[in-house]
Amino acid sequence: MHSPFAKVLLIAIILGGCLISSADQVTWIGKVISVIDGDTIEVQRDGIPVPVKIRLFGVDAPEEDQPYASHATEFVSGLCFDQQVTVNALETDKYGRTVATIILANRQNLSEQIVRHGYGWWYKEYAPRVVALQRAQLDAIKADKGLWADAGAISPWDWRAGKRSSTPSQPMPNSGSVIAAPLPLVQQLAPQGDFRQIEVAPQPAPRAQASQSLYSQPQRVIAQPQSSRGDSVYVTNTGKKYHSGNCKYLSQSKIPISRDDALARGYGGCSVCKP
Secondary structure, eight states, X not given: OOSHHHHHHHHHHHXXXXXXXXXXXXXXXXXXXXXXXXXXXXXXXXXXXXXXEEEEXXXXXXXXXXXXXXXXXXXXXXXXXXXXXXXXXXXXXXXXXXXXXXXXXXXXXXXXXXXXXXXXXXXTTTOTTXXXXXXXXXXXXXXXXXXXXXXXXXXXXXXXXTOOSSOOOOSSTTSTTBOOOOOSEEEEXXXXXXXXXXXXXXXXOOOOOOOOOOOOOOXXXXXXXXXXXXXXXXXXSSOSEEBOTTOGGGSSOBEEEEHHHHHHTTOEEOTTTOO
């Protein structure tokens, strides 16, 4: 056992075990010790002296010098500060932060709660298929929650780009005015933090666009039979009416949705285009 070969073999076994252990530790539990802003927190992990800076997946909160920034920070603090949370790490972004979903003690997804209460935007550029966030934002808009009470709310990405005029925010940068419809079977953030698949109504095919995702989250699409949940109409990201495809009120945003879903969510028919 004192031979050079035996020593090399022992070191290789130890290093191999460490690498395997590190690769498996993508989900862990820690305590939130700091809320930096509405989409960034620090979590202290047992046995590691330096806290881990977490960039919340799928949500973009107002910038520090932007309206509602302090409200967003306070809201996130009220949900998770000094609490034990489950961290589902996805990857490290270009700033060295861990991109992750955070699951609270009550099994709620922190990103979804931020969007649902109107303290952040669904970050569609990096979470295009997370239907739970899309629906949470539509519900927040409909109820005028948080920043959606301000008709001139500006998205953080537009704010960072210097577009600070009082015009309604677009759902994501550099994508035109149309929110691409979800595919028939898409990934959704479940309360437990894993990605589950849910069925949604068939929608018109989304306009093709280049992927810019920094998140290496797997995305699966499975063909499903045609559903009969009503013909497609369109809603906007601020209004409370549904429209036909050529309505003049769709110049700023155009969100595909089935007529049945629109009625179920409380939208009324447009009096101009009479869909």
